[in-house]
Amino acid sequence: MRTMPLSKPLIAVAIAIGATALAAGPALADPTVTPAATDIVGVGSDTTQALFNQLSHDYTGTPKLYSWDATGTSPITPKTGAKSIARPNGSSAGIAALAANTSATIDYSRSSRAPKTGDPTGLSFIAYAKDAVSWAADASGDAPANLTTADLKGIYTCSITKWNQITDISGYTGSANTIQAFLPQVGSGTRSFFEGAIGVTDATVGACVNQTVEENEGTNPLLQTKDAMVPYSVGHYIGQVYFGHTTATDAPGPLTVRQTNGVTPIDTVNHVITSAYAQTTYARNLYTVVRTADWNKGDAHATALKTLFGSTGWVCKNTTAQADLKSYGFLSLALCGGITTT
Template sequence: MRHTAAKLFAALAITTSLATIAVGQASADPAVTPAAQDIVGVGSDTTQAVLNQFSTDYNAYLTGTGDTTSPRLYSWDATGTSPITTKTGATSIARPNGSGAGISALNSTTDSTVDFARASRGPQTGDLSTDLFVAFAKDGVSWAGNTGGNAPANLTTADLNGIYTCSITNWSQITDVPGYTGPNATIDAYLPQINSGTRAFFLSAIGGGTAVTPGSCVEAYNPEENEGTDAVFNDPNAITPYSAAHYIGQVYGGHTTSTDAPGYLDLRSVDGINPITSSNTLNPSYTSTAYGRTVYNVVRNAEWTGTDAHAAALKAIFGTTGWICKSGAADLHSFGFQTLPFGACGSTIHI
């Protein structure tokens, strides 16, 4: 079933439990300059909105307990003015856009500038052994097509592989989708920018675990991921990878801005499995396939395993018994993500 942009307006009638989460937290840099001791992150577009909400709620939790001294949590968006000065006393840096850029910023600075990187992918070749990936939620990556356009409601992995390697360039070549007869029209396939974790994960998923190299037919222009408001998507033949959790947060959680919204796009199925359930939540049957992914916050291993106040602050937020794993479920659900089981949330991996 297609989830059309019209359902964005239906999100105003979301359940009371979701309505308690503040709408309007989908995209926002810190409203104050974080203190030098605060825990500050950059990176992934996919998880920035939920990290912004975590920041609001965690800091309110500390204030509510009367704690005025513990480090607060802050997160800088993937896009916006650049450079940024992430905290008091920090060296200004170019704003990191995407998981890869966030991890690079983590590795090229100290905790006086960046404490963690948001990552919508796991460790990969090129990451440092000093990077520790701390798990916090589950997502699914699918694809989105122009609402009312020429793309079918479903594509197979073989179809997506063919489209992005350019062995399939016309909708008339899609012959394995029941009930679909594609028109004679050229497919306009887009990918997010090179540092995008969603891009990296999607290309690996459609390659059966080995990242495919995009063909020359793939559009050279790279729109911001998980945002269908770009004018290039006002095209009946446009398709692009899209985070299912981010889409659910936008459409059913009401977490949008003027740009961070589905816009011209709606989410589609892969291999006959809809990423979204009839209850408008992330489908476990989808996230159990190759298109399901864990999302992370990346920290420096030496700081995580330390015995000082900084290590304690990181674990108080991201650890297995930290605030996100114990108290972040409502935020995760509102922004479309699935929670991880006890022990999996806050678990760590590295190269």
């Protein structure tokens, strides 16, 4: 059987992985001090934790901005005087923690998905950037350079289990090897969005799918085989590969992001999500989630939140913050600061 070679853009991406290993960006992580009780402190999405670590580093206003990573030692004490909580891993876990606590513990949650049925009420999702999700596989493996939505749905419901069952990709003759499909844990915003885009739900994911990996981490040995594939944030991948924002675990490893429905996700010259892919159903907004009551209260805490996350706030309007968005692979949003409430 013959495996279709990678396209030139994908080869360029693979080469870039090695190049950026020599020029990695700063490895920012959890707060190095316990934030003050009045500081603005967040938890949640893995996809945007590196960006928010950078934003926290670059924001010089008061109260200060802090962000806790999705993974690490648990429990955490998010700020001075706060109760300890289990470290929220993922968008849904962060949203649940926000709803279950007050500003004495956490102030916002990072979310890589929009609000959905079943979310707690009384929350405001504030859009600030655009990302997209595609899928990734080993650069030298059996996967094709492109898969359709129908292929992805078949793979993740286990009606397609071998590469040679993929027959709608021109020029591709797949091997008889079993596809090793992976998903992040339930509650991951990337997982939730990807499932919606391909027409499956947590309940309809097939038994052949491994659901144990952390999102956007190709360093996991489970993903370093020629038949593994996993959904991947395109923006996060760009930040890792082209701007050197990696750590020992937060890196693509041998994975390269592939086309979906024949649309190339990455502009390998300008190092951004392509305009074509940003118009597909695989594009998504990113959100900061706050309690609506906190946002509308009219006190110093509400002012601090709006100064950071509002439509005229620091994240939306400051040139350093906008440069951080680009450096971490995400696109600026025309309606930055737009709010959807639950």
